[in-house]
Amino acid sequence: MKRLSAIILAGSLTFGFGPAASADDEKPGVQKESTPFSYIAPADREKLMAQIPLQQAAGKIRWAVERAKAPGFAGIAFRDGQVVLWWKGSPPADVQTAVVSAQEKAPVQTRSAPHSLAELQAASAAMVARMRANPTSPFHTVTIPVDGSGLVMQTESDQAGAASILQDVAVPVRVEKHERITPAGRLNDSSPFYGGMRLNNNDNGAFCTAGFGVVAGGAEYLLTAGHCGRINGSHNNGNDSIFVGTATHEHVAHDLLLISTNAGSRIWDGGVPGGLNTGGEFTKGVAGWDWAYSGEFVCHSGSRSGAVCSIQNSGNFTATTCGNDVYGNYECYSDLIYSERTNGSPACQGGDSGGPVFTLSGTANVVAKGTVTGCGGNAMTYQDFGTAWRDFGITTIT
The missing domain is CATH 3.30.1340 (Histidine-containing Protein; Chain: A;)
Known part of the structure; x- marks a missing residue:
């Protein structure tokens, strides 16, 4: 029987963006791209780059909301080239100050909400x-x-x-x-292990994907989806040639799992044979993490599908969905982000669960946004990194 284990790990934390990871961190033999993110269509790349000022502005507001703990917050979205903050009643002074500061980065509008997020x-x-x-x-x-x-x-x-x-x-x-959302390598990674690698569950052979290398209290972990394993369960790499580690912390309701291991500061990127993206296989440095926002464009990099973009966080932003974990337990996962692939194609596939969801940091690195939970048609749900930070006290390895 799986058990809720929402543990805050000890140790000092760093927030947001760390220094960009160096290409020198790459493993020998990894294919090099002549142009980073070459698999992203020009129109999608333009959207991902254009939203960076909006992300910077929204981040100022979102951290003010997190610190204030004030009632009334409904959500933050990107709409028509501006950041929109929905609030029931009047935002507190600290949040209003953050809105003014955020306007140095991008236009911001505050709108009235009939209900707060907490009420809903x-x-x-x-x-x-x-x-x-x-x-x-x-x-x-x-x-x-x-x-x-x-x-x-x-x-x-x-x-x-x-x-x-x-x-x-x-x-x-x-x-x-709407089609039911179901809980969804690379294939032979070695230490230090990167996000986006395939993880084989040694209990039953089910495979998922690692999200990001993370750290708390000086200890390193791979962050992945909770439904992919259990506390004290062990995992191998995708071809079962190397033992990766044992899961030590889980938050069942938020679909999060930490695997203790020697984790790296990069994610696997590009294609997978037979995946939705079948191009070359590369790696990218992780520059840090950020909150997720409605209207934001994201990509994910699953060990079954490869790296997939054209995915936008929905206006129906926060989701709870129910399905079976890899042991057959029927569970409901909450506080997820609901997103959809804008061209109507599948956003992800079974086996992508736990994989990294990201946006771009400049032209060569990524920003961690969360880990994949499930897929259904063109829809994808994922748990945002901010929730994992709250639950476990982790930050990305950079």
Whole structure:
């Protein structure tokens, strides 16, 4: 039986962006790109680069929200070239000061929200409990729009039975039909292990993907998806030639797992044979981590699909979704980010779970945004790195 283990690790922390990783950190024999991120279509690259000032502005506000712990926060989004902050009531003085400072980086607009994020999370709890209690129900995901307007319940069939699952919910709820999201190498990595490598579960042979090398209290770990393993469970690399490490910390509800190992400061990037991206295989340095924002464009690098972009964080920003872990346990994962591939193609595949979700830091490195939880059609859910920081006290190895 898996057990919730939300542990804050001891030690001092560094936040946000560290120094850019050097190409000298790459392992011998890794293919070199003539142009970094050559697999990203020019239009997608332009979007990823254009949003950097918005990310810088939003980061100032998001950290002020985190420190203030004030009620009323609904969400932050990128809309039409500006940052939009939704708040129920008036933001506290510290947040208003951050908004003024953020406007030095990009335009910022504050809008009124009918409900706060905390109110909507509380309202969704009863719906999530009913989903968890009924694994055969067609209802599988609850999302929270970034503007605080209400809740969205997803069903894979029709809306029959919606009245029972929505009873006693005191906020507006919209029901949508959508394919169920299911919890989703590289293949022979060696120490120090990089994010994006394939991880084989030694309990049952199931494979997932490592997210990022992280550190807390002087100890190094690979961050991955909680549904890919268990505390005290061990993992090998993708071709079972090298033992990677043993999982030591898990947060079941947030779908997060830490594997104790010698972790590196880079992620595998580019293609995988037979994946959604079949191009060359490369690595990238990790410059640090940042919060996730609605409207933001992200990429992920799974050990089954390879690196995939054209993925945008949805307006239905915060999600809870239910599915089976690699042991067959039916679990519900909360506080996820809901995103969609804008061209309608699959965003990820089974085996990509735990893999790194990232944006660009300049032209040659990446910023950690989170780890993949699940896929369904063109949709992808992932746990944001900020939640992992809160749960475990980790930061990226840079």
